[in-house]
Amino acid sequence: MNFRELNIFLSVCEYGSMSEAAKHLYMTQPAISQAISELEEEYNVKLFDRIGKKLVLTHAGEILRDYGKKINLLLFETKNTLQDISDSRAGKLKLGASRTYGTYLLPKMIGNFLKLYTNVELPFCINNTAEIVNMILNSEIDLGIVEGPIHSDSIESRHLLDDELYLICSKKHHWTKKKIIQMDDLSKADFIIREAGSGTREVFENTMKSNNIEYNIKLELNSIEAIKKAVEANLGVSVISKLALSEELKSSKLIKIEIEGIKFTRKFNIIYHKDKYLSELHKKFIDFLCSVK
Structure with a gap:
């Protein structure tokens, strides 16, 4: 059974005769009759009883009609869903x-x-x-x-967009007494940094290496919030995206430190x-x- 045969059968059910179905489907009556016969032969059932000039659905015909309507409804919903996906709805x-x-x-x-x-x-x-x-x-x-x-x-x-990592420290850290620090100061610091595999970690390491700066990693943490809390507790310093620091910098819980000749930038x-x-x-x-x- 294919969709063509199913829809021919459903049309005969709707219009009550093969001749009426043929008119609405722009087919010949013998073609309609042939399609119904092929369905009956394929499943070895009778779909209609021919009583006088009337076609009456058999039990098998009623079952096929009910399932056929469900199939057509699912097909309609499928087409609409795919169209919605195509239209981004x-x-x-x-x-x-x-x-x-x-x-x-x-x-x-x-x-x-x-x-x-x-x-x-x-x-x-x-x-x-x-x-x-x-x-x-x-x-x-x-x-x-x-x-x-x-x-x-x-x-x-x-x-997508450009970003900058800010060097940050606690308000208790001695760097806060300077307007700007030098590259050499970085090599003396204890860094709290993201884990290996992090983009932040890679940008930090690449920038330090390109400027020939030795660095000491005191802690590795896989949470930005945990790093901020550790820095706030003055356990070390860090470099973190400016996107993650607006509240802490505004409240002065963390202090942004400028470095002579270095910026940590990324995309x-x-x-x-x-x-x-x-x-x-x-x-x-x-x-x-x-x-x-």
């Missing part, structure tokens, strides 16, 4: 973001996007850059938002697998992220 994107963007920017961005596309699903996870890249490579997520270099030829990226990028098909929903979400600065 519905759909699902699995997102991943590194900790800074995922914590401080992504939830708000998703909330604003869902105001425009109310039937879209945007589940997301937060991890370090290396793990988000692995999730893209393993097709566990559709799009990622990360900072720092990408070490895979299978990843495509699009620049946030949207990443996806190079073989990934980008639907209209993918494109609209990427354009939306890039449009909000």
